[in-house]
Amino acid sequence: MNTVKQVTLAPGDTIGILGGGQLGRMLALAAARLGLKCQVYSPDPDSPAFDVVQNATCAEYADVEALELFAADVNVVTYEFENVPAATAMVLAARRPVLPDTRVLETTQDRLAEKDFVTGLGLATTRYAEVSSAAGLRAAVAAIGLPAVLKTRRFGYDGKGQVTIRAGDDLDAAWARLATRAAILEAFVPFEREISVVAARGADGRVVSFDVTENEHHNHILKVSRAPARIAPTLADEARTIAATIAEALGYIGVLGVEMFVVADNGKGRLLVNEIAPRVHNSGHWTLDGCSVSQFEQHIRAIAGWPLAEPVRHGEVTMTNLIGDEVEDYARWLTVPGATVHLYGKAAVRPGRKMGHVTQVSQPR
Numbered sequence: 001m002n003t004v005k006q007v008t009l010a011p012g013d014t015i016g017i018l019g020g021g022q023l024g025r026m027l028a029l030a031a032a033r034l035g036l037k038c039q040v041y042s043p044d045p046d047s048p049a050f051d052v053v054q055n056a057t058c059a060e061y062a063d064v065e066a067l068e069l070f071a072a073d074v075n076v077v078t079y080e081f082e083n084v085p086a087a088t089a090m091v092l093a094a095r096r097p098v099l100p101d102t103r104v105l106e107t108t109q110d111r112l113a114e115k116d117f118v119t120g121l122g123l124a125t126t127r128y129a130e131v132s133s134a135a136g137l138r139a140a141v142a143a144i145g146l147p148a149v150l151k152t153r154r155f156g157y158d159g160k161g162q163v164t165i166r167a168g169d170d171l172d173a174a175w176a177r178l179a180t181r182a183a184i185l186e187a188f189v190p191f192e193r194e195i196s197v198v199a200a201r202g203a204d205g206r207v208v209s210f211d212v213t214e215n216e217h218h219n220h221i222l223k224v225s226r227a228p229a230r231i232a233p234t235l236a237d238e239a240r241t242i243a244a245t246i247a248e249a250l251g252y253i254g255v256l257g258v259e260m261f262v263v264a265d266n267g268k269g270r271l272l273v274n275e276i277a278p279r280v281h282n283s284g285h286w287t288l289d290g291c292s293v294s295q296f297e298q299h300i301r302a303i304a305g306w307p308l309a310e311p312v313r314h315g316e317v318t319m320t321n322l323i324g325d326e327v328e329d330y331a332r333w334l335t336v337p338g339a340t341v342h343l344y345g346k347a348a349v350r351p352g353r354k355m356g357h358v359t360q361v362s363q364p365r
Contacts, residue, residue, distance in 0.1 A: 007076050008304070009036060009306070011035030012035060013037070014039055014074045015038045015039075015075065016038070016041060016077040016078070016096070017038055017039070017077075017078055018041050018092075019049070019080035020040050020042030020048065020056070021042075024042070025345070026342075027078070027300065029052055031300045033297070034300060034304075034306075037053075039055040039056065040053050040055075041066075041070050042056070048344045057069070057070045061084070061087075062088070067088060067092055068095065070092075071096045074096060076096060076099060076303055077097070078299070079279065082108050083109060086106075099303040100256070101251060109154055111154070112130050112153050112184045113153075115184065118276070121245055123242055124270070124271065124273065125272050125273045125274070126261070127187040129143055129185050130184060131150065131175075132182060141165070146166055146167045148186060149185070149188060150162065150165055151183060151184050152180045152183055161180075164188070189261045190263070191262055193214055193230070193261075194262075194274070195213060195214050195215065195260050196215055196225075196258060196259045196260065196283040197209055197212055197213075197240055197243035197260070198213070198283065199240070199243040199244060199256060199257075200298040200301075208298070208311065210227070210284060210287055210291065210311050211227045212227070212239050213227045213228075214231075215259075215283050221321070224321070225282075226286075226317070226318050227313060227316070228313070228316070231269060232269065239258075239260060243258040246258055246276060254279075254303050255279070255298055256277060256279065259283075260272060279299075280295050283319075285342070285357050286359055288340075290313060290314050290317030290319075290359055291317075292314070297309070298311075315362055315364065316362050316363070316364055319358070321357050322354070322355050323352060323353065323355065327356050328349070338361060339359070340359045341356065341358050344356050
């Protein structure tokens with residue numbers, strides 16, 4: 001991909017953030033510490049990121065007039081979630097630099113395009129096939145086998161937009177349940193553990209990665225992240241190399257997360273790329289308290305055209321997500337020695353909603 005125009009911000013300049021969730025909130029807080037301002041754009045009047053910025057735009061992503069006014073107030077635009085509408089990105093990119101580049105979204109918003117991109121780099125991923133009909137699903141199952149996971153190509157996260165299919169399941173019912181005409185079937189992976197690499201690439205092409213993180217999901221939602229991951233140093237180096245390869249191939253500027261499976265292979269671990277997240281990543285929240293620089297500051301540095309930091313981890317770090325009504329137990333966490341509580345300021349508590357997280361740092365024994 002082509003590189004975008006160099007951006008160099010000065011303290012006092014303004015970053016526009018598309019999306020008003022907790023990631024936007026933490027990006028804005030990181031920018032403020034560096035003397036940079038942020039303006040958040042979100043259609044949700046209850047966006048938690050609105051609470052930490054002076055200026056916010058509450059408007060629909062299709063509101064061209066609001067987008068133009070937003071662009072006029074900022075020096076560069078970034079986003080906290082990858083499902084930014086293409087038309088929104090195009091309107092803004094015509095007026096201000098958008099980082100990461102909007103062309104990255106073309107690849108990462110579509111699971112099939114993303115898988116094709118990864119395999120085109122010579123990187124391993126689970127076996128997969130495009131599915132556009134019930135008949136196509138039957139053909140894909142015949143080619144890939146079961147169990148497998150049927151996913152929408154777009155707009156799926158935290159287990160949404162996917163159906164696990166096992167031997168004996170009704171394929172027509174599974175297809176109807178997904179309610180889409182654009183899907184991908186992925187072979188089920190009997191992995192040893194899930195890991196991720198949160199990496200940053202600056203405008204100068206330098207890539208800096210945080211320590212490889214090991215992730216534990218409950219009901220398809222990330223529950224616990226631990227750094228460093230319990231894998232061999234050679235495998236950790238390989239994971240960081242994979243993330244760097246992806247960032248360089250995308251011409252990426254900013255922070256991205258690359259999720260991978262560790263699969264047993266003749267007594268050794270083998271890595272399969274699962275997903276790319278073109279943004280700061282939930283599995284990188286441990287960096288807020290467990291590292292000399294957070295993923296949020298690193299992203300701000302990258303899109304501002306500033307030098308990237310070399311992360312120094314403070315110890316063994318555990319990040320625990322507070323999901324749904326678990327947030328009501330925040331007072332107990334406040335009494336735990338060494339624990340740091342982050343609450344996102346979301347007004348409504350709902351099952352499966354990420355309401356906050358806790359980090360704990362300990363020294364190796």
